[in-house]
Amino acid sequence: MTSFVPASIVFMGVAGCGKSSLGVAVARKLGRVWVEGDDFHSSHNRRKMAAGHPLDDGDRASxxxxxxxxxxxxxxxxxxxxxxxxSYREQLRSASPGLRFAFLDVSPEEATRRVSARGSHFFHASLIDSQFATLQSPVGEPGVLRLDATLPLEQLVNQVCDWLPANAAATLR
Known part of the structure; x- marks a missing residue:
């Protein structure tokens, strides 16, 4: 008997939109594996962002x-x-058939406010504009849920869980 494996979900959007906060909360609620994308940036990428320089496609490839x-x-x-x-989403989709994306939509002003308040994070607030310049909205792509990133965390968690097919919310064993 094969066991059901729910689709993976990428929590996406510009810096400061709340990807990690929401993703961790949903992972806890569903008992799923959490992968913090920032942990996989190279030291070169971290230094570059900390210095206020945006990443390019080459930096993001690895x-x-x-x-x-x-x-x-x-x-x-x-x-x-x-x-x-x-193209980044397509690369991730090729690694994980059925991959879904929870897009946390936020204004540049709110993203800047949030990033400025973070303190010790390596991402420099001056890079917010470059993030919005790079962003190609995923709205309309298959398997994408648009979320208002300014809503309370619990409401966002419920929206993500309600969006999943009933059996996809099952805890992985």
Whole structure:
């Protein structure tokens, strides 16, 4: 007998939208594996962002490959990844058939406020504009849920869980 493995979900959007906060909360509620995308950035990428320099496609290539590998290793995982471009999402989809995306939509002003308040995080608030310039909205792509990132966390958790097919919310064993 084969056991059901729910689709993995990438919590995506610009820096400061709440990917990690929401993803961790949903992972706890569903008992699923959590993968923090920031943990897979190279030291070069971290230094570059901390210095206020945006990443380019070349910088993101190894990071996206590492996250794709995590999706392959942990079917049903929940992952934080900005996934700003359609091509990045397609790369992740190829690593995880049926992959879904929870898009946390936020204004540039709110993202800047949140990133500025984080303190010790390596991402520099001056990079918010570059994130919005890179963002290709996933709205309208299959398997994407748009969320208002300014809603209370519990409401967002419920929206994600309600969006999943009934059997996809089952805890992985």
């Amino acid at each position: 990071w996206l490959a590492a996250l794709g590998e995590q999706l392959r290793l942990h079917p049903g995982a929940l992952v934080a990844c900005s996934a700003l471009k359609h």
